[in-house]
Every structure is written in C-alpha cells, then in structure tokens.
Amino acid sequence: MTLSLGIDFGTSGARGVVIDQQGGIVCAMRHHWHVGTIDWVKCWTEALWSLLAQIPGVFRQEIGTIAINGTSSTILLTDDSGKPVDAPLLYNDGRGAMALERLSRIAPLNHTVLSATSSLTKLLWMQELPSFVNARYLMHQADWLGFLLHGRLGISDYHNALKLGYDVEKLQYPEWLERLQIPLNLPQVFPPGIPIGELLPQIAAEFGFKAHCLVVAGTTDSIAAFLASGAKFPGEAVTSLGSTLVLKLLSRHRIEDARYGIYSHRLGDLWLTGGASNTGGAVLKHFFNDLELVQLSTKIDPTQASMLDYYPLLKPGDRFPINDPQLLPKLEPRPDQPHDFLHGLLESMAKIESRGYELLQNLGADPLTHIYTAGGGAANCTWTAIRQRYLKVPIVLSKNTEAAYGTALLAMEGIKSARTTENTEEGG
Ligand code: ADP
Numbered sequence: 001m002t003l004s005l006g007i008d009f010g011t012s013g014a015r016g017v018v019i020d021q022q023g024g025i026v027c028a029m030r031h032h033w034h035v036g037t038i039d040w041v042k043c044w045t046e047a048l049w050s051l052l053a054q055i056p057g058v059f060r061q062e063i064g065t066i067a068i069n070g071t072s073s074t075i076l077l078t079d080d081s082g083k084p085v086d087a088p089l090l091y092n093d094g095r096g097a098m099a100l101e102r103l104s105r106i107a108p109l110n111h112t113v114l115s116a117t118s119s120l121t122k123l124l125w126m127q128e129l130p131s132f133v134n135a136r137y138l139m140h141q142a143d144w145l146g147f148l149l150h151g152r153l154g155i156s157d158y159h160n161a162l163k164l165g166y167d168v169e170k171l172q173y174p175e176w177l178e179r180l181q182i183p184l185n186l187p188q189v190f191p192p193g194i195p196i197g198e199l200l201p202q203i204a205a206e207f208g209f210k211a212h213c214l215v216v217a218g219t220t221d222s223i224a225a226f227l228a229s230g231a232k233f234p235g236e237a238v239t240s241l242g243s244t245l246v247l248k249l250l251s252r253h254r255i256e257d258a259r260y261g262i263y264s265h266r267l268g269d270l271w272l273t274g275g276a277s278n279t280g281g282a283v284l285k286h287f288f289n290d291l292e293l294v295q296l297s298t299k300i301d302p303t304q305a306s307m308l309d310y311y312p313l314l315k316p317g318d319r320f321p322i323n324d325p326q327l328l329p330k331l332e333p334r335p336d337q338p339h340d341f342l343h344g345l346l347e348s349m350a351k352i353e354s355r356g357y358e359l360l361q362n363l364g365a366d367p368l369t370h371i372y373t374a375g376g377g378a379a380n381c382t383w384t385a386i387r388q389r390y391l392k393v394p395i396v397l398s399k400n401t402e403a404a405y406g407t408a409l410l411a412m413e414g415i416k417s418a419r420t421t422e423n424t425e426e427g428g
Pocket of ligand 1: 241242243244280281282283284285290293294374375376377379380383
C-alpha cells in the first residue's frame with residue numbers, strides 16, 4: 001500500500017489529508033492558528049509539524065509522496081540557509097501598492113502581476129526594506145514549507161509562480177522581468193506534482209516516515225480546491241460559493257483579460273480559466289446567520305423566479321463579470337418577508353454566476369458541460385435549484401471540496417511520475 005499526503009495552508013489554519021491509491025481518504029488532520037498571529041514563520045512551522053505528528057504511525061510508514069499548497073501570493077525572503085530575513089507578506093497584504101507604478105512601466109499592459117497584492121509587486125516593495133540586503137531567495141509559502149521537508153532552496157511550481165510573472169506558456173521568466181534586475185534568486189519553476197526531492201532523513205527518522213518518501217512540487221489553495229472536485233475535462237467547472245463567488249472553467253484555450261480579473265492557470269495540457277466576483281456568501285452572512293439561511297431557504301419556491309433584481313455587494317466595486325470599481329451595491333427594494341429577500345439575493349447571485357460563465361466562454365473558453373460546487377453555499381439545495389434554471393448544465397455536488405484533498409491527489413500524481421521516471425531509467 002502506498003499512500004499520499006496533501007497539506008493545505010489556508011487562511012485560517014492548516015489541514016492534512018492522507019489518501020490511498022484509489023483516492024479514498026485514510027485519515028485527516030487539522031491545525032488552527034490564532035487569527036491575530038504575529039509570528040507567521042513560527043506559526044506555519046508549528047502547524048506543519050503538528051499535522052505530521054497527528055498522522056497515525058501505521059500510515060506514516062506507508063506515505064510515498066507529500067505535496068503542500070499555500071495561499072497564492074503569500075511570499076517571504078530568506079537568506080542562503082533558508083532562514084527568513086523578515087516577516088512574510090500574506091496573500092491579502094496590499095502595501096505593495098506603492099511599487100505598482102514602477103512595475104507598470106515595465107510589465108505588459110493588463111498583466112496579472114499588475115495588482116497591489118501580486119507576488120511581484122510585493123517583492124518590489126520588499127526590495128526597499130532594510131532587511132533586503134540579507135535576502136538571497138524569494139519563496140512562496142508552499143515553496144518554503146516544501147523546503148522544510150526536502151531541504152532544497154529556490155524551487156517553486158508554476159501555479160504559485162504565475163503571480164510572480166513567470167510565463168507559464170513558455171515555461172520561463174519573461175525578458176521584461178529580467179529587466180527589473182532583482183538582485184536575488186528567483187525560484188526555479190517546476191510543474192506541480194513533479195518530484196523535487198526525498199523527505200530529509202532527520203524528519204523521516206523523527207516522525208517515522210519511510211526512507212525515500214518523495215516531496216513533490218506544490219500548488220495554490222484555490223487550485224487545490226479545484227483539483228479536489230475531480231474535474232479534469234475541458235468544459236468542467238467549479239463554482240465556489242464561499243465568502244466570494246469564484247468561477248473556474250477548465251479549457252483547452254488560455255484566456256487572459258486583466259480588465260475583468262480573468263487569468264488562466266496551466267493545468268497540464270489544459271488551462272484553468274476563471275474570475276472572482278465580490279458578491280457571495282459574505283453578503284448573505286451580513287443579513288442572515290447560517291441557521292436562518294437554512295430555515296428561510298426551505299420557504300422559497302426555487303421554480304419561481306424572484307422579481308427582485310439585485311447586485312449584492314457589501315461595498316461598491318466589482319471586477320468580474322462587471323468590471324467597475326464604482327459599481328454600487330443594489331439591494332433595494334427590500335420585501336417585508338425575509339425569505340423573499342433571501343430569494344432575491346440567491347437569484348441575483350445565480351444570474352451573476354451565469355453571466356460570469358458566459359463571459360469566460362465568450363472570451364474563448366470551452367463550452368460549459370458540468371459545474372461542481374464548493375464552499376458554504378454548496379449544501380443549499382434551494383440555491384442549486386435556482387442556479388439550475390440559469391446555468392442549464394448539470395450541477396454536480398463535489399464529493400470532495402477540501403484543498404488538502406486536491407493536494408493529496410497532486411501528491412498521488414507524483415507517485416505516478418516517479419514510477420514513469422524509474423521505468424524510463426530501467427528501460428533506457
Ligand atoms: P470562505 O470563502 O470564507 O472559506 P466558506 O466556503 O466557509 O467561505 O463559506 C462560508 C459562506 O457560506 C458564508 O459567507 C455563509 O454566508 C455561506 N453559507 C453558509 N451556509 C449557507 C447556506 N445554507 N446557504 C447559502 N450560503 C451559506
């Protein structure tokens with residue numbers, strides 16, 4: 001029996017899932033951290049060791065591959081021994097905004113890196129900090145956690161490296177990025193799931209992992225959540241009904257349009273196209289608690305369209321599918337009955353979702369065939385029935401939605417590619 005371990009470093013904690021070769025879950029672990037944490041490096045390190053320690057010993061000995069995902073654009077600088085020289089910059093840290101002007105003079109118009117929170121913008125901002133003189137490597141969160149396991153510095157994957165400006169089509173850093181002359185080692189970029197190195201012997205011995213357990217190149221948390229759904233064919237999509245509404249559609253064609261916040265991640269020979277709207281569960285949560293959402297939803301007749309035409313936002317501005325930073329929330333008129341109000345909200349979000357998929361397809365993505373649903377809103381059958389009226393393709397409940405599970409599947413791919421390499425070496 002060979003097992004695979006996927007580790008997810010999300011926004012509120014870390015999770016781990018161990019799967020067998022059929023994708024069955026063998027065990028799951030979690031570690032919450034304190035949201036107001038100051039020392040992220042310490043916090044992540046503790047979380048990593050805690051997850052490993054939670055795996056029952058009998059399974060640890062059977063784990064053949066490990067993969068880690070981190071939050072996209074969470075980065076840190078290290079010295080040449082891998083020690084962080086300053087605090088990491090988290091995914092949502094917008095302090096880099098002041099470096100945007102410099103970057104916009106060099107990066108192509110509308111490029112994905114041209115956002116206050118992209119890894120490259122953050123790096124340019126960090127370049128001005130006193131600690132930068134000690135920096136030798138830029139690492140994403142997943143790269144650094146991977147380094148703690150395999151000991152190799154300066155390694156990344158092309159999911160994490162997208163927002164650093166890496167050209168995922170040509171598989172190289174673009175010439176314009178070299179012109180920035182950033183005086184440190186940018187990571188060498190590998191396909192997610194490719195074996196990087198064996199688990200360090202001291203860690204294998206300490207935790208009782210088998211010798212030659214492989215650590216593979218990782219991914220980001222949102223791609224891991226997509227992988228968890230099991231979607232793998234062009235036309236298959238995953239809608240995440242979490243705090244925000246995020247759409248991802250697998251396609252043979254790459255789509256980039258920064259005007260709508262649309263970009264594509266590479267997924268083997270395919271492209272994962274997508275966009276995110278500011279509408280979503282956070283708006284629902286503002287008006288209703290989870291129990292009210294369940295109870296009021298049962299009072300809605302989903303076969304009847306609500307006449308309320310909202311654009312549910314908590315503050316002005318959306319990027320996808322309507323790109324207007326001043327777009328005003330539309331939450332009026334407010335009916336007397338709370339379930340009518342909820343009906344209007346769910347109906348309006350379904351329309352935005354449908355418009356989003358239309359936009360992706362109009363820009364060249366493959367026609368939609370199936371939609372898997374993830375996030376807190378996925379369990380709401382009333383909402384699914386409303387969405388069904390607009391989306392016109394089967395809405396499939398994902399059996400697994402956890403990023404850690406998707407990352408475990410990626411680790412399982414690592415077993416296959418290690419075997420292919422072995423066979424090629426034996427054969428050749
Ligand atoms: P996050 O993006 O923060 O990880 P989750 O996937 O945990 O979000 O989903 C949380 C959201 O799901 C909340 O904003 C909440 O309003 C919404 N939610 C929870 N229960 C329901 C429900 N029954 N129907 C619709 N939305 C729900």
